[in-house]
Amino acid sequence: MLVIGPTLFATHPGGQLQSSIGTLFPRHEVIITSPPLHALQREAFKEWFQKKEAEAGRRAATAPKLSWEAAESVDLFFARGGLVMIRPELERLDLAFDADEALQATWGVPLHRISFMSVNDKRVREALRERGELWRISAPTSGPGRIEDAIAQARVAIHHGAIYYYNAQSGTRWLTCGQFAQLASLPDEKLAAQLEEVAEHCGQRNRHGHPEVAFLGADTLRFGAPNLQGHKFGQLPAEEMRARHAALAAQFREAAEPALKEDRRQWVPWQTRVFAAIMAETGGPREELEGMGGELAPKVRWLPGGCFKEGEFHFAPNCSAEGAPPKDQELRGLWDPLARGFITNFIREHSDIEYLNLGRIEGSGPSPEGARRGVYLAEIKVRDEHNPRRLLLRVLRWGLPERLDERDELGRPKDFFRAVFETEEYIDYTLDRRLGCLQFGMHLPKRVNMRRVSELYRGLRLEFAGRFLPVIYFERDFLAGMPTNRVPERKLAEPRYARALACLLGKAAAPNMIVGRSREPKPKEELGPAVFDDGDEIIVESSAGLPRDLVVVNHSGAFAGWRPTSLLAFAEAYAAPVNNRATQVPDPRAFAEAYLKAFAEEFRRIQTEYQRQPGAFEGLFKQQPSNEQGNFACRWSRVLRRLRETDPRSLVAEVRRHITVLKQAEAKEEGAEEMPSI
Numbered sequence: 001m002l003v004i005g006p007t008l009f010a011t012h013p014g015g016q017l018q019s020s021i022g023t024l025f026p027r028h029e030v031i032i033t034s035p036p037l038h039a040l041q042r043e044a045f046k047e048w049f050q051k052k053e054a055e056a057g058r059r060a061a062t063a064p065k066l067s068w069e070a071a072e073s074v075d076l077f078f079a080r081g082g083l084v085m086i087r088p089e090l091e092r093l094d095l096a097f098d099a100d101e102a103l104q105a106t107w108g109v110p111l112h113r114i115s116f117m118s119v120n121d122k123r124v125r126e127a128l129r130e131r132g133e134l135w136r137i138s139a140p141t142s143g144p145g146r147i148e149d150a151i152a153q154a155r156v157a158i159h160h161g162a163i164y165y166y167n168a169q170s171g172t173r174w175l176t177c178g179q180f181a182q183l184a185s186l187p188d189e190k191l192a193a194q195l196e197e198v199a200e201h202c203g204q205r206n207r208h209g210h211p212e213v214a215f216l217g218a219d220t221l222r223f224g225a226p227n228l229q230g231h232k233f234g235q236l237p238a239e240e241m242r243a244r245h246a247a248l249a250a251q252f253r254e255a256a257e258p259a260l261k262e263d264r265r266q267w268v269p270w271q272t273r274v275f276a277a278i279m280a281e282t283g284g285p286r287e288e289l290e291g292m293g294g295e296l297a298p299k300v301r302w303l304p305g306g307c308f309k310e311g312e313f314h315f316a317p318n319c320s321a322e323g324a325p326p327k328d329q330e331l332r333g334l335w336d337p338l339a340r341g342f343i344t345n346f347i348r349e350h351s352d353i354e355y356l357n358l359g360r361i362e363g364s365g366p367s368p369e370g371a372r373r374g375v376y377l378a379e380i381k382v383r384d385e386h387n388p389r390r391l392l393l394r395v396l397r398w399g400l401p402e403r404l405d406e407r408d409e410l411g412r413p414k415d416f417f418r419a420v421f422e423t424e425e426y427i428d429y430t431l432d433r434r435l436g437c438l439q440f441g442m443h444l445p446k447r448v449n450m451r452r453v454s455e456l457y458r459g460l461r462l463e464f465a466g467r468f469l470p471v472i473y474f475e476r477d478f479l480a481g482m483p484t485n486r487v488p489e490r491k492l493a494e495p496r497y498a499r500a501l502a503c504l505l506g507k508a509a510a511p512n513m514i515v516g517r518s519r520e521p522k523p524k525e526e527l528g529p530a531v532f533d534d535g536d537e538i539i540v541e542s543s544a545g546l547p548r549d550l551v552v553v554n555h556s557g558a559f560a561g562w563r564p565t566s567l568l569a570f571a572e573a574y575a576a577p578v579n580n581r582a583t584q585v586p587d588p589r590a591f592a593e594a595y596l597k598a599f600a601e602e603f604r605r606i607q608t609e610y611q612r613q614p615g616a617f618e619g620l621f622k623q624q625p626s627n628e629q630g631n632f633a634c635r636w637s638r639v640l641r642r643l644r645e646t647d648p649r650s651l652v653a654e655v656r657r658h659i660t661v662l663k664q665a666e667a668k669e670e671g672a673e674e675m676p677s678i
């Protein structure tokens with residue numbers, strides 16, 4: 001492949017890339033890396049093409065022919081470390097994938113170092129999804145050190161100084177107020193040339209319709225391209241030119257956001273704003289990715305999988321078959337020890353898969369020390385089905401590897417057979433908890449299947465090193481919806497929405513309290529923090545946009561709070577859903593009353609059902625022996641006794657006592673009654 005300009009990833013002595021952008025012409029196997037504007041690179045291609053035609057003895061190409069040839073191109077962006085980003089032409093995605101293959105085949109750029117931009121556009125997402133490559137979507141870097149590095153790498157020039165911060169998604173070069181003011185330190189000739197460059201390009205737009213140069217954080221009604229255009233800086237006397245620049249810098253500063261009036265590169269607000277400008281995609285906020293819901297989509301780290309070719313599944317080159325993580329540090333973040341096993345299970349069960357994508361849900365909540373926290377999302381498109389199936393996979397917290405790393409009562413390594421027995425016992429406990437929750441009417445996902453994969457043991461026990469051990473996981477349909485604790489304020493501000501949410505929360509609170517969903521208590525404590533309204537409760541909305549249903553997608557913590565003899569111990573925690581929304585709903589008192597009414601009705605329904613058919617509840621786990629240490633049969637009997645002995649009116653009154661808005665209203669009414677009449 002012919003390169004016109006600096007070679008890909010060539011650097012200056014200081015380590016800076018000689019060229020951070022390029023334009024690839026797949027039909028001609030040409031990459032142009034200079035001059036540093038895509039529009040100018042296409043003009044350079046036209047010159048090269050005309051010269052090639054002349055050398056071949058052909059007539060000069062017409063202007064339409066040249067424009068067509070130049071348009072058959074792909075914008076590329078290079079970063080340190082051999083990273084390439086492709087900005088696809090949305091009407092010609094085939095060119096982007098041609099460029100993708102050329103970069104791998106000709107230049108040897110590894111697949112994991114090539115990513116795609118413009119993922120705000122559904123066409124790009126769909127194309128990557130159907131190739132099983134959602135993991136290649138370009139995602140913003142996070143973390144203080146990485147943010148600083150990203151900002152440093154975004155520093156670019158056009159013809160003169162590297163004074164701009166480049167957004168590769170839109171093609172816009174951002175100029176900050178501080179950087180514009182610092183131009184005053186340049187010699188007269190260089191200052192004039194730099195100002196003319198800014199004036200020329202701030203009035204131009206690229207082929208995607210975005211400004212070539214823009215002023216970061218400036219109020220466009222007070223400062224923008226009209227302020228600079230029309231000035232012939234190179235023709236002005238030096239003193240007048242500098243005076244004009246000083247006046248423009250003052251105008252820019254007046255129009256700039258407070259955090260952007262100066263370039264304080266170590267200041268977090270400045271870093272955050274600049275980082276957002278260079279990384280954010282244009283065209284508005286990203287849609288709810290793949291219909292998964294706005295809360296979950298950003299947490300999914302898509303993993304390399306593979307694709308189907310002529311009916312056979314080909315794993316991605318970086319989807320390692322090794323049991324241990326790859327040595328390449330870049331691949332470690334894309335590697336997961338269970339991914340290959342999940343994919344194999346899907347192929348075993350579905351013989352007609354068109355494509356699949358697998359992602360790991362990161363930051364999915366706290367986990368007890370020593371326990372595993374593994375949650376995954378799979379998207380499988382089966383032939384002849386219109387929509388892909390979405391499955392949530394949750395790994396058993398206390399599996400065989402975790403049990404083997406534990407010590408017994410005497411501090412010795414746990415026996416293998418005991419670890420196996422305790423793992424099986426915990427599986428039963430997990431499934432029994434689900435059955436118990438369903439018996440009380442908790443709205444859980446309808447279908448849950450148990451699966452297993454194998455994983456290379458990497459724990460503390462050297463005698464098991466190198467052995468593959470089974471890992472249990474549970475698979476269910478993924479529910480798209482909104483967690484109750486992430487409902488936007490704009491929705492809560494609508495009276496009908498708030499009332500419907502209050503009713504659903506109150507109804508869900510009753511079985512949640514009965515089964516004692518809570519964190520495991522600390523030693524010598526009877527009850528840990530209650531678990532409710534913390535992200536596991538998903539709101540499903542109707543076609544009218546109102547809450548229609550509430551589903552508890554994860555019943556973790558159920559029956560952990562079995563020790564208290566009275567449900568009154570939970571009352572304060574179950575006032576929190578009302579107290580937390582008191583400043584967000586239009587009528588806090590009405591919200592509280594609706595919540596309590598739904599809670600009371602559902603609690604009485606469950607208690608009445610138990611009193612009417614006690615055998616259906618008490619006999620559910622009769623076959624299991626009970627021990628006072630707290631196995632599930634013991635917990636079940638304690639929960640039933642607590643339900644049987646609870647007075648609904650006293651319980652509701654105790655919850656009411658902890659709801660701030662109701663206490664204030666009652667106190668105000670009592671004060672009004674005591675006030676003497678005049």
